[in-house]
Amino acid sequence: MTQILEVHSLSKSYGNNPALIDINLSVEKGIIFGLLGPNGAGKTTLIRIINQIIEADSGEVKINNKILNPEHIKNIGYLPEERGLYKKMKVGEQLLYFAQLKGLRASEAKQRVKYWTEKLDISAWKDKRIEDLSKGMAQKIQFIATVIHEPELLILDEPFSGFDPVNAELIKDEIIDLKNKGTSVILSTHRMESVNLLCDHIAMINKAKKVLDGTVEEIRQLSRKNLFELKLRLGSESFPPHWIKQPSAGQDTKFHIMLNGGTTNQLLQEALTYGEVLSFEEIIPSIGEIFIQLAKDTDHE
């Protein structure tokens, strides 16, 4: 697998406050990479460095195996968390301007504007000023401005914040569509729900340090605690003391049981002696739970 982006021991601090400490990342081509972390963890700083908005104190960033340089601007599409458009400028002119700033020729840029405004069904608005548009409409235009130069790498900082649900869904579909066409996407967010569904790979930053890195499945596996949920109809009132009874409705009883060195088969055999087993399942934490747990853990350090 080739990497679109590699980050090696990147550090950056503002005065005495470290924003990034020795960050290493590697993003494969054609995947959606989730960059997670609570607000203020350093995500935006990392993204700004990749976008050459600010410079790192040390470490290096490579895109397509080449050290970051101004040539890379046209390969990256960036949707910042805080975003806006020229209010007095017409939609068409504005998109044309942003496309040309990214290095497209005027004729090429015109074609792309036409393609995207038709695709997102806003070509009728081309000659309207941004200030005359609804917020949702402006958001679509913002998204077009981000992808209009067909970047290899799309960096979206909190892409769904500020979008209404309908537009958020639309943008999500567009992101998946772009991914299927081969675009690599870095998606930075502190909202976990979007991640389980979208991301192939996840890295988490907290307090300027990377605390987690892996595929969604890997991370969940890593976070297994050998904890199982057993649901059974008890034959009698008694059960082993390390079984933790959970509140449940009806005659069935739920337990959380840690597998203390034994195997699942041994546990099941033991369970059979206490009653009729209805279900037996390992508890694997969701990404959201892992995220919250990790954030808490690193906060205590």
Added chain:
Amino acid sequence: MNKILLVIKREYFARVKKKSFLLVTLLTPLLFPSILGVFLWIAMNERESEALRIIEVVDENNLFRMESSDQYAFSYSNRDREEAKDLVKSGDRYGFLYIPKIALDHPSGIMYYTDKNPSMAMLAHLESALKRKIEEIRLFDSGIDPNIIAELRTNVYVQAVTLDNAGEEKASNAVVNYILGFIAGILIYMFIFIYGNQIMQGVIEEKSSRIIEILISSIKPFQLMTGKIIGIGLVGLSQFLIWIILISGISALVMGYFGMMMPQQQALEMSNPNAGQILETSAGEMGQYLKVIQDIDFFKLVLTFVFYFIGGYLLYGAFFAAIGAAVDTPSDAQQFMFPVTIPLIVAYFGLFVFVLDDPNSNISFWLSIIPFTSPIAMMGRASYGVPFFDLALSMGLLILGFFFTTWMAGKIYRIGILVHGSKVNYGTLWRWLKTA
């Protein structure tokens, strides 16, 4: 480079295409000549419609025959003081001049009664008329005929000639040079302020509407800043060009129209027996003015003006951009305006108080050399002719100054545009300047 061009294009057309630009550009030049026209019209109508102001004179000496003019007529009807006062009170007379018995060598006790506060011009008119009369009488008393004095009176005009190193002689005239320097200095001052403010507004707009982060992920902040400054500068140049064309065109029309409307004044001058003499001297002076204007190297002057016009704008433009980047709203910008306004105001007052008064004094030299004041101050010297060394030094320093302010502003700009919501003061700016 291409991207700077893109920014320049956007900044230029975004402003030029606005309706307000069209409105201001077209209305401003109409405004000045219109105001001028209205004044001229009022003044002319007033002359015509206003009744002659009749002033009653009571002269205890029976000596002073005051001569009436177009505005004032003097009536002698041998009334006493109280009666004359009553005439003023009832409105039959505009005013009442009382001349008691006076000693001619130190006249005192002359009174002027009126129901309104007399204007300075009115009093000056009376005073000079009386003074002339008394002088005439005293001359006559000393055995000198006043007519002889009038005949002996001679007009002297000293032609100032500037000698340059090459030995070339040029006629010069302080009035012409003063006016040229005055206009050029004020134009540059206005240009810097008006368009500097537009730069600041533009930067604040990009910052507060959060376009900035998208922009600087595509273009270097320095390129963006430079493009903006140049783009807005071009807007200003276009606007000034249109103004100059329109103002000179319309003014010519207005002046032409009113010039034709004023034949009676010329007729008056013609009917005056001394008119010939007056016309001769004024024609002579006009000739001198024309000679001075012809002798001014306009090509050089215009080049100098354009250089300082653009140089001054660029020098301060960078500052305005930095201020815009440091604040969130235009009202926050107030606190940072001092470093910009103070040198500009110093230059502006320096132009009037020192440079135009004496272009070759030490302070004029320094004001026209230091880059922060030179764009305005040098214009006060330029029309008089500036030694090559001074000009070269001043221009060189202005270019260096421009690089310096732009470099400094670039640093503040680069960091400032990404900072939102935190209070920025001079200390913060200093820290930004020091980082990298």
